[in-house]
Amino acid sequence: xxxxxxxxxxxxxxxxxxxxxxxxxxxxxxxxxxxxxxxxxxxxxxxxxxxxxxxxxxxxxxxxxxxxxxxxxxxxxxxxxxxxxxxxxxxxxxxxxxxxxxxxxxxxxxxxxxxxxxxxxxxxxxxxxxxxxxxxxxxxxxxxxxxxxxxxxxxxxxxxxxxxxxxxxxxxxxxxxxxxxxxxxxxxxxxxxxxxxxxxxxxxxxxxxxxxxxxxxxxxxxxxxxxxxxxxxxxxxxxxxxxxxxxxxxxxxxxxxxxxxxxxxxxxxxxxxxxxxxxxxxxxxxxxxxxxxxxxxxxxxxxxxxxxxxxxxxxxxxxxxxxxxxxxxxxxxxxxxxxxxxxxxxxxxxxxxxxxx
Ligand code: FAD
Numbered sequence: 250x251x252x253x254x255x256x257x258x259x260x261x262x263x264x265x266x267x268x269x270x271x272x273x274x275x276x277x278x279x280x281x282x283x284x285x286x287x288x289x290x291x292x293x294x295x296x297x298x299x300x301x302x303x304x305x306x307x308x309x310x311x312x313x314x315x316x317x318x319x320x321x322x323x324x325x326x327x328x329x330x331x332x333x334x335x336x337x338x339x340x341x342x343x344x345x346x347x348x349x350x351x352x353x354x355x356x357x358x359x360x361x362x363x364x365x366x367x368x369x370x371x372x373x374x375x376x377x378x379x380x381x382x383x384x385x386x387x388x389x390x391x392x393x394x395x396x397x398x399x400x401x402x403x404x405x406x407x408x409x410x411x412x413x414x415x416x417x418x419x420x421x422x423x424x425x426x427x428x429x430x431x432x433x434x435x436x437x438x439x440x441x442x443x444x445x446x447x448x449x450x451x452x453x454x455x456x457x458x459x460x461x462x463x464x465x466x467x468x469x470x471x472x473x474x475x476x477x478x479x480x481x482x483x484x485x486x487x488x489x490x491x492x493x494x495x496x497x498x499x500x501x502x503x504x505x506x507x508x509x510x511x512x513x514x515x516x517x518x519x520x521x522x523x524x525x526x527x528x529x530x531x532x533x534x535x536x537x538x539x540x541x542x543x544x545x546x547x548x549x550x551x552x553x554x555x556x557x558x559x560x561x562x563x564x565x566x567x568x569x570x571x572x573x574x575x576x577x578x579x580x581x582x583x584x585x586x587x588x589x590x591x592x593x594x595x596x597x598x599x600x601x602x603x604x605x606x
Contacts, residue, residue, distance in 0.1 A: 253371040256280050258597055259363045261351045261541060262378035264292020265312060265334060266571025269586045270376050271343040272313045273594030279601060283343060284365055286350035290338050291331035293382035299408045300432055301327040303583075304424050304455055304487035310583040312337055313590065317583070324455075324489050330583075351379075353544040354567070359604075361545075361566050373604065374597045376568045377542060377554075381535035381581070388420075388533055392511035399528040403429060406530055409436040416440075416525060418516065421532030422447040422504070427486045429530060431495035440524070441504040448485040449501070455487045460584050467578040467588075537572045559593045565600075568593045 258274060260267045263285025274281045287295055294301075302324045303310050307317040310325060317325060317333045325333070338345055353364045354375055363370040385402035393400070403425040413436045419426050422443035430441050441447075450459075469475065486492065495501055508516035508524075515526040536552050547554045547563045554561050554569055559576050561567040569576050570593050571586050579585025 253362060253369040254282075255371050256282050257372070257601055258282075258374045258376060259284060259361070259370045259372035260376045260378055261354070261363065262292070262380060262571075263287060263290065263338075263345045263347055264294075264378065264380050264571070265583050266380065266580070266586045266590065267292075267345075267376070267378035268334065268337055268341075268343060269312050269590035270378060270570055270594055271345075272341055273591050274597070275341060275343070277594065277598040279598060281344065282370060283345040284349045284351050284363065284370070285345055285347040288348050290335040290345070290347075292334065293380050294327055294330045294334065296382050296404055297327040298403070298406045298429065298432075299327065300491065301428065302489045302491065303330065304489055305460065305582065305584060306455065309455075309460060312583055313587045315340060322490060351541045354542055355544050356564075361564075372566075373601055374566050374568070376570055376593060376597065377539065378570045379538040379541065380571060381537055381573075383538040384536040385531070386534050386536050387531045390507075390511055391509070395513050396511040396515075396526075396529075397513050398515070398526055401528070401530055403530060403532040404535070409433045412437045412528055414438075415527035416515075418442050418508075418526055418529045419532060420507075420529060421534070422486075423532060423534065424486055425534075426532035427492050427495075427501070428489070429532060430500060431491040433530075434495060434498070434500045439500075440526075441501075442507050443504045444507060447501070447504050449496075450485050450487055452488045452493065455489070459485075459487075460579055460582065464578070542567070558596070559589050560596060568597060 257279040258281035260270055260283045263283045267283050306323040307320045307325050311317045320329055349365045351365045355362050360371055360373045361375045382404055385404045409432055415437045417437045417439050419430045420442045433439050508518050510517050515524045517523050539548055545564050547561050549555055559568045559570055570589055571580050573581040577589030580589045
């Protein structure tokens with residue numbers, strides 16, 4: 250391993266959260282670098298399916314400093330988000346090294362050593378912004394190892410053609426499941442499997458309204474006031490145009506409760522009936538991608554890091570941004586990450602200010 254590059258702040262990740270932290274750090278005098286394992290900008294958006302749409306309109310899907318250009322029908326598609334993030338990096342000259350996969354972060358002398366293959370950075374503070382897409386979650390079902398059909402997670406679904414004419418189970422009750430069902434139901438024989446009846450937001454409630462509600466809850470919590478639980482959270486289904494169209498076709502009203510086990514060629518339902526199935530698409534979410542932090546001994550039994558705001562309680566030189574509500578209300582969204590990115594950059598700057606030398 251060659252000499253480590255000295256830097257004030259190493260940001261692990263190069264998606265929307267890392268860019269937002271970089272935007273605020275560039276206003277300080279600190280040296281910083283973003284280390285991203287992807288070959289090009291876009292973060293998780295590079296791994297969304299072709300027809301993926303945001304559940305928030307463009308203007309409510311912007312990172313700090315620059316409004317996302319308005320999308321044709323208001324809700325940006327995956328490629329428009331990738332284009333925006335690519336131009337955002339260039340616009341602010343953010344120092345991103347890619348592809349650069351960070352394998353380990355360890356305590357070293359008066360800082361943290363960040364290793365990526367044969368390279369290393371000696372950082373005085375580290376911000377982890379590695380998101381979740383690399384950690385797809387699939388629930389355990391009896392007999393899954395017997396099933397001879399196709400199983401893929403929503404993170405690996407791209408387009409419907411490959412499943413045309415097949416019998417497909419779509420498992421999960423969030424926006425991924427609803428958007429994939431809306432698309433695939435015109436190509437294949439789909440069965441929607443959800444733990445409980447799916448929750449659809451009213452047609453006029455989208456990500457922007459959810460963000461405003463999340464902000465109102467956050468402000469009430471900050472002020473110690475009672476939080477009036479308005480219906481709707483980011484897990485509820487936003488009626489973007491393709492999902493509304495599927496509702497008109499009667500596709501959304503048929504979700505069934507889970508099967509009890511797999512067989513070689515399908516599944517068995519609670520009443521004993523068997524169904525032949527060709528493929529299962531797991532739209533069952535993700536877990537935080539934190540393997541690079543294992544070497545720091547900060548990961549708790551629940552797979553998260555104990556934080557105060559976004560700062561690790563066990564390692565004072567470590568901050569985490571963009572992992573969802575446990576690192577800040579609505580922090581796993583483009584518009585929502587701004588608040589925690591700004592506070593993290595300010596905290597890191599103040600911390601470094603207080604260090605000797
Ligand atoms: P990511 O985008 O995952 O970026 C993290 C980057 O770090 C990635 O490039 C990753 O490969 C890299 N990385 C991971 N580990 C390492 C490592 N060890 N070393 C180096 N690099 C590493 N959000 C919205 O705001 N609005 C929406 O409408 C919306 N709709 C969505 C719809 C769907 C179906 C899905 C799945 C998500 C949606 N999201 C939406 C959420 C959004 O896509 C993610 O929350 C967002 O990408 C998280 O950004 P991030 O920068 O934190 O993580």
